[in-house]
Amino acid sequence: MNGFLALTSIAAPLIRDNVDTDAIIPSREMKSVAKTGLADGLFAGWRYREGRKPNPDFILNQPGYAAARILLGGANFGCGSSREHAAWALAEYGFRVIVAPSFNPIFRANCVRNGIVPVELDARPIAQASGPLTVDLPSQSITVADGRRWTFAIDSEAKAMLLDGLDEIGLTLLRAGAITAFRAHDRTLRPWAYL
C-alpha cells in the first residue's frame, strides 16, 4: 500500500450522523470473496435509483464532486457491521480522507489499514469552505485557499502506518521472538487458554 503524506482535493459533504456500513456498502453489493470490485456498490442505496440509474440528488453524482477524494461526514461515521468492505469500497472509489466528528472504532481501524486517513473533526465548518482542501498528515492539519486551518489529533501508531503504508503483519512478525516467549510463559499460567 502507498503511504500518505498530503492530498489536495475537493471534499464531498455527506454530513449526516450515524452513516452505517450497510449504507456505505450494502450487503447485497458484496458479491465475491475479494477485496476488490466494490467501488460500484459504494453507497448503492443512495447513489442509484431503480434500474441502477444515478440518483442526481446524491452528492457524489453532482457535478463538481466526481473528483472528490475527501469525504465529509457526521458523527458516529461507519457504525454498524464490521465489514471491511466499507473501507475497501471507499478506497477503491478513490477516497483517501474522511473527516467526521467521530468514527465507529472498528471502521476507523479498517480505514487506517487501507490507507484512508480518519480525521476526527467537526466537518460542518470545513464544508463551508469553497475550493479544494489540503490534508497534510505530518503536520496533522487541513488548510483551505483562504488561509483557514484546522489541526487534528491522531495516535502515533495509526499515523505511522498511514505515512509509510506499512504491512502491519510484517511489522508484527518482527516481534515473533517476543510473542513466542510470552506464549510459552503464559501457557504455564493459563494452560486452559491453549488448545
Add this chain to the structure above:
Amino acid sequence: MGRTIFGKIWDAHRIESLGEASDLILIDRLLLHERTGGIALKSLAEAGRSIVAPRQVFATMDHVVDTLPGRSDRTIMPTGRDFIVATREAAIAAGITLFDLGDPRQGIVHVISPEQGIILPGLSLVCPDSHTCSQGALGGLAWGVGSSEAEHALATATLRVRRPKTMRVTVNGTLRPGVTPKDLALHLLGRFGSAGAKGHVVEYAGEAVHALDVEGRLTLCNMATEFSAFTAIIAPDDKVFAYLKDAPFAPKGEAWDAAVADWRALASDVDAVFDAELDIDAADVVPMISWGNSPQHSVPLASHVPHGSDEALVRARDYIGLGEGAALIGQPIDAAFIGSCTNSRLSDLRRAAAILKGRHVAPGVRAICVPGSGQVKAAAEAEGIDRIFLDAGFEWREPGCSMCFFAGGEHFGAQERVVTSTNRNFESRQGPGTRSHLASPETVAASAIAGCIADPTQMEAQS
C-alpha cells in the same frame, strides 16, 4: 488503585507496548464466518503465511447460508455459494475447526461460541463481526475486528490495539416483571444515544445485571456495538461457570478447577476507577420498541413517535412511514421475525412460545423463527417448542443469521412493517425499503398474534 476486569485481562495479554496508548495484545481465540472470515483465510494463504495456533481458530457458516429446510450450499443470495465453498476450502486447508452445514454444532457464531465453550472468562477473542461484543457476557474480552485484523491475528496470534477507555453501566435494583434484557438494551440506547458508550469497554454491573441468566446477558452485551462501545463485559459468576462446565472446548477435571479459581479473581476490584460511569434504576425500564431508522430511536412500547423538526428525525419518520405523535401499539404489521445473535437462544424461544401457545398468527402476517444454532433447535424440538411455533403459523427454520439483514437473497418487502428481535433497524437492513421495529421476542410474538404492534404483558399466557 484497584483494577477493572478489563484492566486485569488486558494486562495478562499485553506482550509489549507499541508506544503511546497502543499495545501488542495476545489473542486466545479467533472465530470466523463465511462472510468476512473466508477472505481473511484466503488473503493469508495468498501471502504465503500460516496460522500460529490453528487449534484456537474456529469457523462457522451463518451469514449467507439459507435457513430453509433441506438447504444445501446453494443459496438464494446470488454468489452465496462462493462464500461458503471458499471458506470451507480455506478452513480445511488451514486445519482449523469448522462447524459446517449439516454439523449439529453449526449456527450463529455468537450463539455457538458460548455453547461450545470457545469463549471462556478471561480469554481474549476476536471475530470479524461487530456483534462479537455479545460474548463478553461470559467474562472474556471479545471484540469485533475487520478482516485485515483477523488476518493479523491468524498470522501472529496478536493484535496491535489502542487501549480503550472504560465505562461502568450499573443497573441497580430489579427489572419489573415482563421487562426483558432486550428492553434494557433498547432503554440504554434510547436514553443515552447510539454514541453513548463511544469507544469504551462497557462493564455491565449491578444487581439487575447479575440477576440475568447467561443468555439474557448475551442479549444485553450484544447491543453494545449499537451503543458504539469497543465491547462489553460482565464479571463471571457461578451462573457462568455452571453454563460452561462440560462444554466441549472448556477445560476438564483439575484444569477446570484451576481455571475457575483464576476466573473468580477477574471481577473488578472495589476500588477500581472507570473513565466513565452510568447508573440507572432497573425499575425505570419498561418494554421497549424502536420507531425509526437507528437503534437509538427506541421508546417505551406504550408511547409515541417523537415530535421534532430535526433533519434526522424527519428523515427517520419518512422512512418508517409514521407521523409525529403516532402511537406505536396498534400499528398494523406485515411480518414478524424471531432470530439473530441478539435473541435466538433457547430461553428466547421458550418465552415467545409461552405467548404463542394456543394462539395463531393474524391473517396476512408472515412470521418466521430462526433458532440460533443446531443445538438450540434440537433442544427446542425436544421440548415441543417447534410444534408451538408451527401450530401458531410461524415458519420454523434451520440455524443462521437469516433475515436479520438483506444480503441479496431473502428479504422483506419495500414499506413492509416488521417487528423483529434483531439488533439493527437501519434503512433497508432487512430488505430494500423495509421498516424494521426492534423489540423483544415476546413483543414480536404478541405482535404476530395481534397483527399489529402489541404489548406482550397485556396478553395473558394460555395454558
